[in-house]
Amino acid sequence: MTAKKEQREIKKTEIELYTINKVRELRESRNVGQKRLSLELKLSESYVGQTEDPYNKAKYNLNHLNEIARFFNVPYSYFFPETHVEKDCVEEYLDIHPKLRANYEKMMKNYEEKARKKLEEQERKIKAKAKTKKKK
Structure with a gap:
């Protein structure tokens, strides 16, 4: 035993x-x-x-x-x-529960992807605005 x-x-x-x-x-x-x-x-x-x-x-x-x-x-x-x-108990908890770690990593990946797209959209808008100012 x-x-x-x-x-x-x-x-x-x-x-x-x-x-x-x-x-x-x-x-x-x-x-x-x-x-x-x-x-x-x-x-x-x-x-x-x-x-x-x-x-x-x-x-x-x-x-x-x-x-x-x-x-x-x-x-x-x-x-x-x-x-x-x-000890980092959250990290330890995620080590003990691999399914939760996988969910967390998926959530963070989605969050980072949304943040990247938002930043790209903001940059696109800034470029478009600068382009219209040059035309005037």
């Missing part, structure tokens, strides 16, 4: 893992099981377990974190580092 997990890719970014680990530490220090926390969040019984598995793509959203903070009576900020993480 261990060898099989080593071959699998982690499905979470550094900041996601940080937050998930803070929830786990708090949950364990307060003797709250995964099932109980899942039910408190109105999620499936296995959701917290899936979230705590780095090879599973499940994770907490901001609403979940707010409810967890309320449940444990801790500040919302408890789940975040004091300063930003050094």
Whole structure:
């Protein structure tokens, strides 16, 4: 089983893992099981377990974190580092999700193409305007 997990890719970014680990530490220090926390969040019984598995793509959203903070009576900020993480988490997220990277790259290509066409049109208009001024 261990060898099989080593071959699998982690499905979470550094900041996601940080937050998930803070929830786990708090949950364990307060003797709250995964099932109980899942039910408190109105999620499936296995959701917290899936979230705590780095090879599973499940994770907490901001609403979940707010409810967890309320449940444990801790500040919302408890789940975040004091300063930003050094790693580019957006780039890391795109590495983990190649389909999203492909969509992003396609979107950027389209954006750049539109910008290029707009610039060409502006240049064409400037040349046309200059040409009509020369004729006068």
